[in-house]
Amino acid sequence: xxxIVIEFITLDGIVSDPDGSGGTPTGGWAFRHGPETVAGxxxxxxxxxxxxxxxxxxxxxxxxSRLWPGRDDPxxxxxxxxxxxxxxxxxxxxxxxxxxxxxxxxxxxxVKHERRDVIITxxxxxxxxxxxxxxxDEYRLLTFPTILGTGERLFPAGGLPAYLECLxxxxxxxxxxxxxxxxxx
Numbered sequence: 001x002x003x004i005v006i007e008f009i010t011l012d013g014i015v016s017d018p019d020g021s022g023g024t025p026t027g028g029w030a031f032r033h034g035p036e037t038v039a040g041x042x043x044x045x046x047x048x049x050x051x052x053x054x055x056x057x058x059x060x061x062x063x064x065s066r067l068w069p070g071r072d073d074p075x076x077x078x079x080x081x082x083x084x085x086x087x088x089x090x091x092x093x094x095x096x097x098x099x100x101x102x103x104x105x106x107x108x109x110x111v112k113h114e115r116r117d118v119i120i121t122x123x124x125x126x127x128x129x130x131x132x133x134x135x136x137d138e139y140r141l142l143t144f145p146t147i148l149g150t151g152e153r154l155f156p157a158g159g160l161p162a163y164l165e166c167l168x169x170x171x172x173x174x175x176x177x178x179x180x181x182x183x184x185x
Contacts, residue, residue: 002137003111003118004052005127006043007154008175009141014151015124018144021063026148030175033144037173040075043140044177045119049078053116057123058088065097085110085118087126108133124152131159139164139180142172 008018008030020028030038041049056064061084068079084100087107094100103110107129111118120127130136141154155162167179 001115001117003120003130003135004045004048004138004140005136005154006045006119006121006140007127007142008038009143009154010146010148010151011143012147012149013153013155014148015122015154016152019063024151026151029146029148030142030144032146033174037144037175038142041078042142042172042175042177044179045140048117048119049082051116052119053083053085053114055085055087055111055118055120055123055126057126058086058091060122061086061088061091061094061097061100063122065094065100069097082119083116085114087123108135111135124154127154128156128159131162134160134162136162137182138167140177141180142175142177144175 007015009015010029016022017024017027018030020031068076080098082099084094084097086094086100086102088102091102094102107126111130112135120130127136163183164180165183167181169176169178
């Protein structure tokens, strides 16, 4: 089992509001580069999406549950079919998006006991909680040629050090997809 974080990110490490749904002044920065940069399986999830489980925070799940079920292209069908775990202290009903269930109990325990690969998209509070427990095995970052100067960062100041190795890097439209995994210990 691996825990894989996938994020749209700016050159200065900002991950907040890439689609503009958060209503921030700089929101929508990822989508300014056109649909070819953000559409489809840009994170090269492949069989991980077919055999794994997605882990989403409450807000990301709510956004996605309004977005994905109405789409019918092949990638959307895979997104709708994948099992989804929702980390939330307040959400009780996850029936708005097929194959979703709210985590019953502690997030960290749920991840530690999961047998499938776990894919976390967005959901910064979930990512930070798992970072604090050193549970992230891989980061797949789609880095956009944008500098915002303000916003929520993937790697917060004062966080634990992480030693990673670059597994791959390739151009994806206007962005660069880089995969980073744990360095040999």
